Amino acid sequence: MRLGVAFDPHAPGAGGHARRLEDLGVDSVWVPEVWGYDALTGLAHSAAVTERLGLGTFVVQLGSRSPALLATSALSLQHLSGGRFRLGIGVSGPQVMEGWHGVRFRRPVQTTRETIEIVRMVSRGERLDHPGEVYPLPLPDSEGSALVPLVHPEPVPVYVAAMGPANLRLTGEVADGWLGNAFVPEAADVMLDPIREGAASVGRRLADLDLVAPVAVQFADDPAAAEAAVVEHARGYAFTIGAMGTRGRNFYNDAFARLGFAAEVAEVERLWRAGDREAARATVPIELGRLTNLVGTDAEIADRLERHASVGITTVLAKLAGPGDEQLRTVERLLPLLPA
Secondary structure, three states: OEEEEEOOOOOOOHHHHHHHHHHHOOOEEEEOOOOOOOHHHHHHHHHHHOOOOEEEEOOEEOOOOOHHHHHHHHHHHHHHOOOOEEEEEEOOOHHHHHHHHOOOOOOHHHHHHHHHHHHHHHHOOOOOOEEOOOOEEOOOOOOOOOOOOOOOOOOOOEEEEOOOHHHHHHHHHHOOEEEOOOOOHHHHHHHHHHHHHHHHHOOOOHHHOEEEEEEEEEEOOOHHHHHHHHHHHHHOHHHHHHHOOEOOEOHHHHHHHHHHHHHHHHHHHHHHHOOOHHHHHHHOOHHHHHHOOEEEOHHHHHHHHHHHHHOOOOEEEEEOOOOHHHHHHHHHHHHHHOOO
8 A cells, every 4th residue: 555645736835745755655645626726737837856665646627728728738747847747627516517617517437438538549659530429629610630649658647536326337447557536445335336337338347446544533532622623623524515616416415425424424515505514513513524544543543444455445535634743644644554
């Protein structure tokens, strides 16, 4: 099992922090993209100050860039980093795409498929003649022509942040890795069975993908402190449940429902939309905070890591709290616990 770290390249001293993570033996850092800083620029800076550290986006939002532009940006980072870049993509949702980017949210699974196809065509240096449904290139009845990319071909690993069954099957079929938010090893088949089905449909295995599970990591030797941390992590899902989507259209909530929390999540969403944010936070099932994160003593966290490894997770992506020095201490304590 490898260790990745969720990374903020805009934090004070981020370059030095990245180098220290590399020296400790962290496999990769992953940079988010929200409604603020983009992911690719910060990763370029991290690439310039490190030598071995893997560099991933978690995630760039599909539709915010044309697939060809995304491909050329990915190839630029891959070339300049010496082959260390990993392109993590996701469809986001109507709240972000239509409210922030001004792009209609439509056909997310087909958008994902065609984006990957175009990224792969460009990275292979092929003429970009793509008869797609979402991204037909060149555009029909236009003066455009199919161009050959002016690049030196090199592969770009593509990771998909998927939660719905159709997108999970697509991930198994075409992606190099999966970015699995809200993963629960005790209910692994909810997420992994569709990936396994997609992989099998093209003669691949689940083991052919890098399966990445993001988890908050918090060591707590005192049981009361550990329980308080679990509660706080659970309450943090209230925003995800209540705000990260539109009414009746939230991929996280659908996933939580498949995990057995449908009624509870529906109530959290109702309270959030009614404006009672504190009640919404208090209503999130505590088990969501416990099962989707690593909180507790060394032995308890080691046990959770073994559970993740036993179902096929190959990379744990640690979300670390506190200033840089505190994060480094957590990494030092966590690395020896990873299953071999």
